[in-house]
Amino acid sequence: MTRTAIATAYLIDDDSITLELMSGIVESTGVEPVCFSSAEAFLDAYSPRPCECVITDMRMPGVSGLQLHKVLQQRYAVPPPLIIVTGYAEVSAAVEAMKQGAFDFVEKPINGHQFLEKLQAALSLSRQLHQQRLHLATREARIALLTPKEQEVLQAVLDGLPSKDIAGKLNLSVRTVENHRARIMEKLRVNSAMELMRDFMMPVASR
Structure with a gap:
């Protein structure tokens, strides 16, 4: 399998313990975790991959998880599936984000089984989205x-x-x-x- 075919989970959280926990869960399934301590660092490094998802904490200094979701929607015609990690008090905001196109959310403390189910579902959607991304690129090239x-x-x-x-x-x-x-x-x-x-x-x- 080539590197470009490896499934990737972008993990974004300013709490290093949570980041390490998520990274361990992701890595145990053969998915490549790519960790960032801020949304800004992620945005600077991000480029779309064939099989990917973004998992971001809702509340972070600087760009929040909700703001990150909006930026990805604005920048990319086919943005990656995004899962929001939220505390109990923030569930209503996460549900609202789903109405705006976020893929799903998980609550803290993280349940490993539930987390993996949602990760795999997001990666499955990502493969479909990548095909659309390729179609869009071909379409735009022809229209040009x-x-x-x-x-x-x-x-x-x-x-x-x-x-x-x-x-x-x-x-x-x-x-x-x-x-x-x-x-x-x-x-x-x-x-x-x-x-x-x-x-x-x-x-x-x-x-």
């Missing part, structure tokens, strides 16, 4: 081949507009729109409007 006008026509097509309406919206003739559509299909390597919609309106997997 289009001219600005072709990109406008593409967006209008994805919005469901017929050629006549696209022509009116972009101040083009219907024939010109049809020519643009033909070149778009060729450059994006699709053979039908259905294939175009399927490949270029790809939803992100549910968390």
